[in-house]
Amino acid sequence: MEEYAIELIERGKRIDGRNFDEFRKIEIKTNVAGKAEGSAMVKLGETELIAGVKMEIAKPFEDTPNEGVLIVNAEFSPLASPDFESGPPSENAIELARIVDRGIRESKAIKMDELVIEAGEKVWGIFIDIHVINHKGNLIDAAALAAITALSNTRVPKIVDEKVVRKDFERKLPVEHQPITVSVCRLGNKYILDPLLEEENVLDAKLSVAIMEDNRICALQKQGNKGLEFDEIETMIDLAMEKSKEIRKLIS
Amino acid sequence: MKTKEIVLPGDFIDEREGRKLDTGVYLEGNKVFSKVLGISRVDENEISVIALSGAYIPKVGDKVIGVISEVEISGWSVDINSPYTAFLPFSEAVEEFVDMSRTDLSRYFDIGNIIYCRVSKVTKNKVVQVSMDDMSAKKLYGGITLKVTPTKVPRMIGRGGSMISLIKTKTNCEIIPGQNGVVWIRGEDKTKAIETILTVEKESHTVGLTEKIEGMLA
Amino acid sequence: MRKDDRQPDQLREIKMKLDVVTAANGSAEVRFGNTVALAAAYGPRTLFPRHLQESEACRLRCRYNMAPFSVDERKSPGPDRRSVEISKVIRLSLEPTIFLEDFPRAGIDGFIEIIQADGSTRVTGINALSLALASAGIPMKDLVTACSVGKIDDTLVVDLNGEEDNNSQADMAFAMLTSKNLVTLLQMDGILTKDELMELLNTAKSSCEKIYEMQKSVLKEKYSGE
Numbered sequence A: 001m002e003e004y005a006i007e008l009i010e011r012g013k014r015i016d017g018r019n020f021d022e023f024r025k026i027e028i029k030t031n032v033a034g035k036a037e038g039s040a041m042v043k044l045g046e047t048e049l050i051a052g053v054k055m056e057i058a059k060p061f062e063d064t065p066n067e068g069v070l071i072v073n074a075e076f077s078p079l080a081s082p083d084f085e086s087g088p089p090s091e092n093a094i095e096l097a098r099i100v101d102r103g104i105r106e107s108k109a110i111k112m113d114e115l116v117i118e119a120g121e122k123v124w125g126i127f128i129d130i131h132v133i134n135h136k137g138n139l140i141d142a143a144a145l146a147a148i149t150a151l152s153n154t155r156v157p158k159i160v161d162e163k164v165v166r167k168d169f170e171r172k173l174p175v176e177h178q179p180i181t182v183s184v185c186r187l188g189n190k191y192i193l194d195p196l197l198e199e200e201n202v203l204d205a206k207l208s209v210a211i212m213e214d215n216r217i218c219a220l221q222k223q224g225n226k227g228l229e230f231d232e233i234e235t236m237i238d239l240a241m242e243k244s245k246e247i248r249k250l251i252s
Numbered sequence B: 001m002k003t004k005e006i007v008l009p010g011d012f013i014d015e016r017e018g019r020k021l022d023t024g025v026y027l028e029g030n031k032v033f034s035k036v037l038g039i040s041r042v043d044e045n046e047i048s049v050i051a052l053s054g055a056y057i058p059k060v061g062d063k064v065i066g067v068i069s070e071v072e073i074s075g076w077s078v079d080i081n082s083p084y085t086a087f088l089p090f091s092e093a094v095e096e097f098v099d100m101s102r103t104d105l106s107r108y109f110d111i112g113n114i115i116y117c118r119v120s121k122v123t124k125n126k127v128v129q130v131s132m133d134d135m136s137a138k139k140l141y142g143g144i145t146l147k148v149t150p151t152k153v154p155r156m157i158g159r160g161g162s163m164i165s166l167i168k169t170k171t172n173c174e175i176i177p178g179q180n181g182v183v184w185i186r187g188e189d190k191t192k193a194i195e196t197i198l199t200v201e202k203e204s205h206t207v208g209l210t211e212k213i214e215g216m217l218a
Numbered sequence C: 001m002r003k004d005d006r007q008p009d010q011l012r013e014i015k016m017k018l019d020v021v022t023a024a025n026g027s028a029e030v031r032f033g034n035t036v037a038l039a040a041a042y043g044p045r046t047l048f049p050r051h052l053q054e055s056e057a058c059r060l061r062c063r064y065n066m067a068p069f070s071v072d073e074r075k076s077p078g079p080d081r082r083s084v085e086i087s088k089v090i091r092l093s094l095e096p097t098i099f100l101e102d103f104p105r106a107g108i109d110g111f112i113e114i115i116q117a118d119g120s121t122r123v124t125g126i127n128a129l130s131l132a133l134a135s136a137g138i139p140m141k142d143l144v145t146a147c148s149v150g151k152i153d154d155t156l157v158v159d160l161n162g163e164e165d166n167n168s169q170a171d172m173a174f175a176m177l178t179s180k181n182l183v184t185l186l187q188m189d190g191i192l193t194k195d196e197l198m199e200l201l202n203t204a205k206s207s208c209e210k211i212y213e214m215q216k217s218v219l220k221e222k223y224s225g226e
Helices: A002-010 A091-106 A139-152 A197-202 A230-248 B150-157 B159-171 B191-203 B209-217 C050-054 C081-094 C121-135 C162-166 C194-224
Strands: A026-030 A038-044 A047-058 A069-075 A116-118 A122-134 A155-160 A163-172 A180-187 A190-193 A205-211 A217-223 B012-015 B025-028 B031-034 B038-042 B046-051 B063-071 B075-079 B086-089 B114-122 B128-131 B138-140 B144-147 B174-177 B182-186 C014-018 C026-032 C035-046 C059-066 C106-116 C145-152 C155-158 C170-177 C182-192
Touching: A002 A180, A002 A190, A002 A197, A026 A139, A038 A139, A047 A139, A047 A155, A047 A163, A069 A091, A091 A122, A091 A139, A091 A180, A091 A205, A091 A217, A091 C081, A091 C182, A122 A139, A139 A180, A139 A205, A180 A197, A180 A230, A190 A230, A205 A230, A217 C081, A217 C194, A230 C182, A230 C194, B012 B038, B012 B046, B025 B046, B063 B086, B063 B182, B086 B114, B144 B191, B150 B159, B150 B174, B150 B191, B159 B174, B159 B191, B159 B209, B182 B191, B191 B209, C014 C121, C014 C194, C026 C121, C035 C121, C059 C081, C059 C121, C081 C106, C081 C121, C081 C182, C106 C121, C121 C145, C121 C170, C121 C194, C145 C162, C145 C182, C145 C194, C155 C194, C170 C194, C182 C194
Parallel strands: A069 A122, B086 B128, C059 C106
Antiparallel strands: A026 A038, A038 A047, A047 A122, A116 A122, A155 A163, A180 A190, A180 A205, A205 A217, A217 C182, B012 B031, B025 B031, B038 B046, B063 B075, B063 B114, B075 B086, B114 B128, B114 B138, B144 B182, B174 B182, C014 C026, C026 C035, C035 C106, C145 C155, C145 C170, C170 C182
């Protein structure tokens, strides 16, 4: 299937008939994990994952005593793909979690200074866990979308007698930006968005771009085992920017 | 046009102009570039770069010094100082007709034995076969082996064998340099031989090496 | 003016040395100011575990690690999530240049140890590993050259030290095959407008051109200095 994917792309087509800059059908559902303080399920075509947000009382980092703490983790459960194995997170799972983390953290999407419980001692820890359900390509874009959607629907629980009271919320999590990540893939001399698994396995290079509402860029990560021509970086960023606007409309 | 220069990966050597390309170079369009840190060799017929370091990658026809690493059912595994282990089939090593199901092949070559043999086959995936079919192939007894950078062995042998003959005569040692970078030395006093060989290895790219070696051996 | 008195486009003092790990096939130490990275390359060599030899291609493996004493507050030994990700991006920064097809079923291993961390450790490591690979005779299309660029106090700068790294508005790790104009590592975090990004990319490229010349000199000197 993979050689066929390349052949088709050279001829200007894709396996599933999409245009090069077309995303698969995007489905977003919020509050899919009842025990999470916030959650979202995202489907890009058949790729499916859930981002769940848990709010826990945490100790602040030493250098930011008056800020909440953000931790992003990704689980590539063997259930989701024949390529995933049981065990500690693979380098791909770790990379994905860190890319999603940076997109949120660097854009300052969450107002971290509004998450102090006791100055210097206790703050809110925002734990985002990305759980892959079905891997059919483009996990990064799906994960970033699920994470920001889940955060935008997260509520901060009340604290009574120093304990978290689940199910009793005091406010929404203060989220003020919505970074969207679009990964632009190069196969030969063509660029495609939202790659299928088959396309992802044969791509030359990929540039994941996290973009804010005002078109500023808050994260970049190049992947793939071939290089990028210096002059094509701008082209890829432009493609990502254009697409991010469309996708952002789906979050609210 | 650059010849006998130290070049780096990515350095432009010359336009191809229909010439043969040997080791250490790659082509982009009609331009030839170096793949390795080495010495360029450019003449009217051929362009190549001799790497100054690197592992031994077997080629058919190479005469190498190997060490038996395993005794198998129908032959032996041979360590030829390469990421690729070679196989010496029984039929390529022994002329007798033997019932293999009844014979323990270690009678002929055992683990640790040193052999001088020829690379007879290398597949695309670098599965390697060696053979003792060459007239000079033999088991080597006694002596010691020394490892040097494989690409420097030709310099060690010298034009028409001049360098190696000089070293053998002056040190009174038997020396067989394998193209795989393994050198076998046997003799009463091997010190001078080892010293000279290591000097050739270290300074193979310098001018005046032959004179220096002659000086060391005098 | 930066806290260490450098101009925005000024690199720190760079030192490069080869053959620091003589047990390896090739090695180098590179210093960018107070950041010190050691790199060693082994291979091509037989791949273990054996089952890896079944796949046709040559396997490049890279490991980036920070020594526990390389930072102010001791870092627990062993790989953490950051090192795992950095190891991956470093491997991908080198794969495009190595002629892996020359060594089917074999392995090439690159190791980077950060002895002293003062910002931009991964790019310092890549510069060192690139030298180590060339010194080991590994065939490549070109050396890989890397540098960091970023935005501090609204100014675009080159080669961030540790303090700048921690307080930057944006920082970018960049690596390329200089003579081929091919970018093999590109990571950015922070906030940049597209124009700022494009300017930083150009600055990164010209810094790499300077570092590339240094790498080439140190390799040539190894043999011509005799």
